[in-house]
Amino acid sequence: MAIEVRIPTILRTYTGGEKAVTGDGASLSALIDDLEANHPGIKDRLIENGDLRRFVNVYVNDEDVRFIGGLGAELSDGDQVVVLPAVAGGQ
Amino acid sequence: MLTIDQATYDAIVAHAKRDHPDEACGVVAGPEGSDRPERFVEMVNAAGSPTFYEFDSTDLLQLYKEMDANDEEPVIVYHSHTATEAYPSRTDIGLASEPGAHYVLVSTREHGNNDGPVEFRSYRIIDGEVTEEEVTVVDALPSN
Numbered sequence: 032m033a034i035e036v037r038i039p040t041i042l043r044t045y046t047g048g049e050k051a052v053t054g055d056g057a058s059l060s061a062l063i064d065d066l067e068a069n070h071p072g073i074k075d076r077l078i079e080n081g082d083l084r085r086f087v088n089v090y091v092n093d094e095d096v097r098f099i100g101g102l103g104a105e106l107s108d109g110d111q112v113v114v115l116p117a118v119a120g121g122q
Numbered sequence: 123m124l125t126i127d128q129a130t131y132d133a134i135v136a137h138a139k140r141d142h143p144d145e146a147c148g149v150v151a152g153p154e155g156s157d158r159p160e161r162f163v164e165m166v167n168a169a170g171s172p173t174f175y176e177f178d179s180t181d182l183l184q185l186y187k188e189m190d191a192n193d194e195e196p197v198i199v200y201h202s203h204t205a206t207e208a209y210p211s212r213t214d215i216g217l218a219s220e221p222g223a224h225y226v227l228v229s230t231r232e233h234g235n236n237d238g239p240v241e242f243r244s245y246r247i248i249d250g251e252v253t254e255e256e257v258t259v260v261d262a263l264p265s266n
Contacts, residue, residue, distance in 0.1 A: 039219070040195075040219075040220065040221065040222065041219045041220070041221065086217055088179045088182060088183070090179075090183050093183060095179045095180065095183075097179075113183060113186075115182055115183060115186055116217075116219035117176055117177065117179070117182070117217065117219075118147070118149075118165075118176070118177040118182060118199060118217075118219070118220075119169075119174070119175060119176035119177070119213075119217050120174070120175060120201060120210070120211065120213050120214035120217050120218070121145070121169075121171070121173050121174035121175065121211060121213045121214070122145070122173050122174075122203040122204070122205065122206045122211045122213075122214075
């Protein structure tokens with residue numbers, strides 16, 4: 032099973048500068064564990080206290096995973112996952 | 123240093139004034155590695171708040187796909203402060219995730235929706251370190 036994961040600039044330090052990597056997993060949670068095995072440190076940038084970080088957006092085939100089960104979102108071969116940090120702030 | 127053309131500068135200021143008292147936000151995209159802010163993209167503040175801004179998650183994906191397809195990157199990420207100075211807040215610094223971008227802050231606290239000067243300042247925000255930079259406004263960006 033191959034899932035393409037698009038990596039944002041700020042996390043490319045974990046992927047040796049690669050914009051996209053391939054991962055494996057039947058759920059987003061499993062995919063992130065697989066990414067962590069090959070790119071140590073990346074999981075902590077995506078997950079906090081067992082849930083997706085509030086200001087990290089993850090999309091599966093253009094759907095925000097928050098609307099399709101979060102970390103439990105199911106994945107299949109050929110899916111495309113995009114990770115984008117929120118663009119946000121406040122005074 | 124940030125070099126920006128007058129029309130883009132004016133568009134950022136106009137957006138900030140129009141959305142006051144809520145924070146306005148957006149990007150100016152440009153060719154990767156060029157440091158040229160060429161394509162002004164106004165974003166909706168999904169937080170609709172005077173003290174917080176966040177790009178809508180669907181719009182954010184759309185924007186990054188467009189930039190990817192055009193070999194662009196966000197050269198400027200801008201937002202407004204409506205009651206405080208044009209300086210990155212602790213939240214702004216903590217959430218800044220484009221180390222290559224110029225973070226432009228506009229403060230509308232003095233004149234709100236009305237005509238009048240605004241504070242327009244630019245920063246680099248890298249690993250929690252804020253460095254203010256000079257802003258140069260030109261009639262048009264120099265040709266390549």
